[in-house]
Amino acid sequence: MKVIFLDIDGVLATRSSISAWHARMTKLVQTGNNDEIEAEIAQRKSPGGNAGELDSACVGLFLRLLDITKANVVISSSWRYDKRNDKIWQDLFGDKYIGKTRRDLDSGRGDEIQEWLDKHPEVDKFVILDDESCDMGNRIKFMVETEMIGGFTDWQFSQCLQRLI
Numbered sequence: 001m002k003v004i005f006l007d008i009d010g011v012l013a014t015r016s017s018i019s020a021w022h023a024r025m026t027k028l029v030q031t032g033n034n035d036e037i038e039a040e041i042a043q044r045k046s047p048g049g050n051a052g053e054l055d056s057a058c059v060g061l062f063l064r065l066l067d068i069t070k071a072n073v074v075i076s077s078s079w080r081y082d083k084r085n086d087k088i089w090q091d092l093f094g095d096k097y098i099g100k101t102r103r104d105l106d107s108g109r110g111d112e113i114q115e116w117l118d119k120h121p122e123v124d125k126f127v128i129l130d131d132e133s134c135d136m137g138n139r140i141k142f143m144v145e146t147e148m149i150g151g152f153t154d155w156q157f158s159q160c161l162q163r164l165i
C-alpha cells in the first residue's frame with residue numbers, strides 16, 4: 001500500500017489562499033454586511049468549514065497525484081486536531097482518506113508518522129508532504145518539502161511521483 005502523509009498549511013493551504021480568506025472576511029466586516037458575516041462564521045463552525053482556506057490549484061494537483069499513484073492519504077497536519085475537518089478530507093479524498101496520525105504532544109511529527117507506520121506494516125511506499133522538516137528525525141529522507149508561499153507545485157508532484165511509482 002502507498003501512503004502520503006499530508007500536512008495542510010504550506011501544502012494545500014498557501015499564504016495567498018489563507019490571506020484571500022482573511023481579506024474576504026475583512027471586507028465583509030468593513031462593509032457591515034452582518035448577514036454575510038454571520039453566514040461566513042456559521043460556515044466556518046460547520047464540518048468542513050476551513051475548506052475555504054485551501055488553494056484550489058494545489059488541491060487539484062494533489063488529487064491528480066492520488067489518481068496516478070493510487071496512494072492513500074493520512075493527515076499529519078495540525079488540522080487533524082479539529083474533528084470538523086474530517087468532512088473536508090472525506091469530501092476531497094473519498095476512500096483514499098484512511099486516517100490521521102495520533103496527536104502526541106511529547107513527540108514530533110516524524111515520531112507520530114513512525115508510530116502510524118508501525119501499526120500498518122502493509123505500507124510498502126510512502127512520502128511525507130510537509131513545509132517543515134524540523135521534527136522529522138530520520139524520516140527526513142521520505143519527505144518532499146513544500147513552501148508556505150507556493151504550496152504543492154509541479155516540482156513536488158514529480159518528486160512524489162518518482163517515489164511512489
